Amino acid sequence: MSSIAKKKGFGATIWDYLTTVDHKKIAVMYLAAGGLFFVIGGIEAMLIRIQLAQPDNDFVSAGLFNEIITMHGTTMIFLAAMPILFGFMNAVMPLQIGARDVAFPFLNALGFWLFLFGGIFLNLSWFMGGAPDAGWTSYASLSLASPGHGIDFYALGLQIAGAGTYIGGINFLVTIINMRAPGMTYMRMPLFTWTTFVASALILFAFPPLTIGLFFLILDRMFGGNFFDHTMGGNTIIWEHLFWIFGHPEVYILILPAFGIFSEIFALFSRKRLFGYSSMVFATVLIGFLGFMVWAHHMFTVGLGPTANAIFAVATMAIAVPTGMKIFNWLLTIWGGSIKVTTPMLYALGFIPSFVAGGVTGIMQAAAPLDYQLHDSYFIVAHFHYVIVGGVVLAILAAVHLYWPLMFNQMLSEKLGKWTFWFFFIGFHLTFFIQHFLGLMGMPRRVFTFGANQGWDLFNLISSIGAAFMAVGVIILVVNIIITVVKNVPAGNDPWEDGRTLEWAIPQPVPFYNFKQTPLVRGLDTFWIEKQEGNKVGMTYAEPLSDIHMPNNSFIPFVMTLGLFIAAFGALYHGEKDWAIPVLVLGIAITVGSMAVRSIKDDHGFHIHKEDLMNDKGGK
Amino acid sequence: MDFNKKYTPQTWPDHPEQVTLEGKNKFLGFWLFLGGETVLFASLFATYLALKNKGPSGMEFSTDTLFELPLVFIMTMILLTSSLTSVYAMYHMKNHNFRGMQTWLAITVLLGFAFLGLEIYEFNHYVHLGFTYGQSAFSSSFFTLVGTHGLHVVIGLGWIILLMLRNAKRGFSLYNAPKYYTASLYWHFIDVVWVFIFTVVYLMGVVG
Numbered sequence: 001m002s003s004i005a006k007k008k009g010f011g012a013t014i015w016d017y018l019t020t021v022d023h024k025k026i027a028v029m030y031l032a033a034g035g036l037f038f039v040i041g042g043i044e045a046m047l048i049r050i051q052l053a054q055p056d057n058d059f060v061s062a063g064l065f066n067e068i069i070t071m072h073g074t075t076m077i078f079l080a081a082m083p084i085l086f087g088f089m090n091a092v093m094p095l096q097i098g099a100r101d102v103a104f105p106f107l108n109a110l111g112f113w114l115f116l117f118g119g120i121f122l123n124l125s126w127f128m129g130g131a132p133d134a135g136w137t138s139y140a141s142l143s144l145a146s147p148g149h150g151i152d153f154y155a156l157g158l159q160i161a162g163a164g165t166y167i168g169g170i171n172f173l174v175t176i177i178n179m180r181a182p183g184m185t186y187m188r189m190p191l192f193t194w195t196t197f198v199a200s201a202l203i204l205f206a207f208p209p210l211t212i213g214l215f216f217l218i219l220d221r222m223f224g225g226n227f228f229d230h231t232m233g234g235n236t237i238i239w240e241h242l243f244w245i246f247g248h249p250e251v252y253i254l255i256l257p258a259f260g261i262f263s264e265i266f267a268l269f270s271r272k273r274l275f276g277y278s279s280m281v282f283a284t285v286l287i288g289f290l291g292f293m294v295w296a297h298h299m300f301t302v303g304l305g306p307t308a309n310a311i312f313a314v315a316t317m318a319i320a321v322p323t324g325m326k327i328f329n330w331l332l333t334i335w336g337g338s339i340k341v342t343t344p345m346l347y348a349l350g351f352i353p354s355f356v357a358g359g360v361t362g363i364m365q366a367a368a369p370l371d372y373q374l375h376d377s378y379f380i381v382a383h384f385h386y387v388i389v390g391g392v393v394l395a396i397l398a399a400v401h402l403y404w405p406l407m408f409n410q411m412l413s414e415k416l417g418k419w420t421f422w423f424f425f426i427g428f429h430l431t432f433f434i435q436h437f438l439g440l441m442g443m444p445r446r447v448f449t450f451g452a453n454q455g456w457d458l459f460n461l462i463s464s465i466g467a468a469f470m471a472v473g474v475i476i477l478v479v480n481i482i483i484t485v486v487k488n489v490p491a492g493n494d495p496w497e498d499g500r501t502l503e504w505a506i507p508q509p510v511p512f513y514n515f516k517q518t519p520l521v522r523g524l525d526t527f528w529i530e531k532q533e534g535n536k537v538g539m540t541y542a543e544p545l546s547d548i549h550m551p552n553n554s555f556i557p558f559v560m561t562l563g564l565f566i567a568a569f570g571a572l573y574h575g576e577k578d579w580a581i582p583v584l585v586l587g588i589a590i591t592v593g594s595m596a597v598r599s600i601k602d603d604h605g606f607h608i609h610k611e612d613l614m615n616d617k618g619g620k
Numbered sequence: 621m622d623f624n625k626k627y628t629p630q631t632w633p634d635h636p637e638q639v640t641l642e643g644k645n646k647f648l649g650f651w652l653f654l655g656g657e658t659v660l661f662a663s664l665f666a667t668y669l670a671l672k673n674k675g676p677s678g679m680e681f682s683t684d685t686l687f688e689l690p691l692v693f694i695m696t697m698i699l700l701t702s703s704l705t706s707v708y709a710m711y712h713m714k715n716h717n718f719r720g721m722q723t724w725l726a727i728t729v730l731l732g733f734a735f736l737g738l739e740i741y742e743f744n745h746y747v748h749l750g751f752t753y754g755q756s757a758f759s760s761s762f763f764t765l766v767g768t769h770g771l772h773v774v775i776g777l778g779w780i781i782l783l784m785l786r787n788a789k790r791g792f793s794l795y796n797a798p799k800y801y802t803a804s805l806y807w808h809f810i811d812v813v814w815v816f817i818f819t820v821v822y823l824m825g826v827v828g
Binding site: 213226 | 641644645648649652653655656657659660663664667670671674675676679753754755756757758759760761764778779782783786795799
């Protein structure tokens with residue numbers, strides 16, 4: 001089977017990816033698209049640091065600077081970090097639980113296309129009259145006053161991309177609940193699967209408030225609504241609540257899978273069972289739960305009153321407890337382990353001090369009175385980059401190296417990988433550590449320049465030099481990827497040699513049906529158990545070899561998304577162009593029509609027969 | 621699994637919507653989706669409560685003068701009845717009585733259209749009074765909350781009609797049983813949301 005795939009022409013390969021419902025191919029597309037947006041967001045970050053490298057700089061104008069910081073934040077959160085993590089969830093989670101695919105392969109494809117088209121729509125703003133410029137939080141009092149179409153692109157683009165994320169979240173939840181292999185009880189699930197599970201639950205409950213917030217923004221700006229306009233009785237604080245009821249769980253949606261990735265890495269390269277597995281699961285669920293209780297700590301200075309501020313301050317500090325449990329469990333996993341310092345392990349080791357630093361500044365801001373001093377200063381910028389870059393981005397870079405052999409059957413160069421790590425890690429601390437002090441010295445965030453007499457010159461210059469280091473690290477990673485892809489040396493089975501969980505037990509390259517026979521899971525770290533007992537196949541099977549049912553490819557997800565993409569232009573130019581309403585109706589008709597086609601057409605999938613499976617040797 | 625296998629009332633399983641893995645996944649996935657929908661409507665309700673009776677200074681509209689309970693009460697009764705008829709439809713699905721199910725679903729759809737007609741009449745009435753969408757924060761939040769519910773009714777009607785037409789000649793199978801079941805779940809959800817709208821928007825608006 002896999003040999004047929006290799007002989008396809010270029011056009012057929014493109015068509016295959018446009019119509020695929022295979023979680024492994026969708027994972028590759030998430031990784032590629034997310035990686036591209038990561039580079040775009042990174043370039044925007046470089047522009048910011050160039051502008052701020054010296055006082056009274058006029059490298060970019062004030063207005064353009066606002067657009068760049070808005071797009072940097074929005075792109076990195078919605079279009080880079082989350083999709084790349086979704087890529088790894090797609091690639092790894094079904095294999096970890098012994099499933100042949102996710103629960104809804106069709107919706108999986110739809111979720112990807114929605115994200116991609118939403119991202120493209122948002123970025124088209126650069127070429128169609130200017131990008132959004134009200135910050136990634138897009139507070140309503142600012143965003144309603146923003147001229148041009150930038151904010152409209154933001155609201156509509158995120159609406160489309162957010163729908164994709166929401167669909168993905170439900171899909172992962174159902175997959176984990178319904179499709180675990182026999183013996184894979186909840187308390188035997190690898191930590192990455194657990195964190196995917198909790199992050200998906202957060203997506204399920206956090207994205208609807210964002211949907212509604214964006215919906216209000218769209219209605220206010222394009223269709224005559226009055227939700228945020230106080231002269232018409234509206235209330236701008238409603239946006240802030242809705243945004244942060246989404247926004248705070250969102251940071252846990254990002255960091256929990258990162259915790260999962262690091263948990264896998266620590267156990268794998270310490271060659272030791274994860275310390276305190278049950279408490280890790282407990283901490284993950286608790287963080288997910290508390291994540292919904294703390295949104296107003298972003299709004300301490302709004303004036304909600306001392307009672308509300310006190311409650312949210314205490315709830316926020318409580319999150320430090322489960323997070324601390326995790327940190328100690330990781331340390332105790334390393335302790336006494338037989339450690340291999342590979343590239344992923346280097347990232348994991350670098351992650352602990354970086355993330356702890358970010359956590360400690362988080363506790364400082366949780367104290368509401370102190371937050372009045374720190375609010376909207378560079379201290380905040382330093383804090384959230386310490387948790388997002390020091391946590392999520394380090395995890396993403398670690399996972400790129402860790403899971404590359406699983407996804408592509410090739411090993412990235414360890415030597416270049418370590419170069420990437422050191423450049424990125426040093427650059428990261430150089431850029432952001434000093435921003436804490438800039439904040440304490442009074443430099444506000446989101447300013448496009450500063451005066452030469454304010455004493456901020458040197459620290460800003462150091463910060464910009466750090467950013468250049470990070471850029472070099474990313475460039476080395478890109479070079480590493482190109483070299484690896486061109487060389488194309490097969491990595492083979494169990495490429496890290498000490499794989500513990502099911503995803504490493506599959507022969508490489510992974511067959512498109514994943515498991516020829518569904519495995520029987522005999523404990524936590526089931527592959528490790530099998531290897532310890534001398535099982536050459538690495539798996540105990542739960543069923544005899546029999547026919548496998550697979551879903552058909554479909555082009556409908558792409559068309560469905562295209563309809564919304566077209567409709568978004570209609571909404572954008574509503575009340576301005578004559579063709580706006582017809583285009584809006586046309587787009588929605590395409591989407592609804594393709595939903596109807598999907599519903600009416602019989603699509604039972606196909607079977608791979610037992611005989612073909614026996615002849616297919618899989619990887620080797 | 622042969623999806624088009626024909627069953628008789630004797631061989632038809634007790635829970636036809638949850639026999640296949642696809643059915644189980646749809647069942648669970650749809651419940652989760654409704655969980656998200658609940659948060660969606662909760663956000664709309666919270667916004668409505670925050671913006672209720674708020675408008676430009678000197679606004680003449682308020683809930684106690686605008687809303688009239690008799691019409692809304694009739695709408696409520698119609699929608700509650702349609703929920704009951706969809707339960708009858710599911711009862712017939714469990715007993716493998718295809719014609720019975722289609723008939724009760726048809727009645728459900730008719731009641732849904734009656735509800736929708738009255739809602740359009742009601743909105744039209746408000747607009748003629750000058751209570752337009754952009755009139756105030758109150759009007760925006762009212763029309764958005766109730767209108768989003770109305771949109772759900774439209775989608776639910778379209779979905780059920782499509783299912784009825786598609787399967788009219790095919791009869792039951794384990795492939796379409798989960799589809800009917802989730803559609804009926806959706807219809808119940810729409811009904812539950814309306815109960816809250818009736819209480820929070822209309823009853824508490826006029827009496828509370």
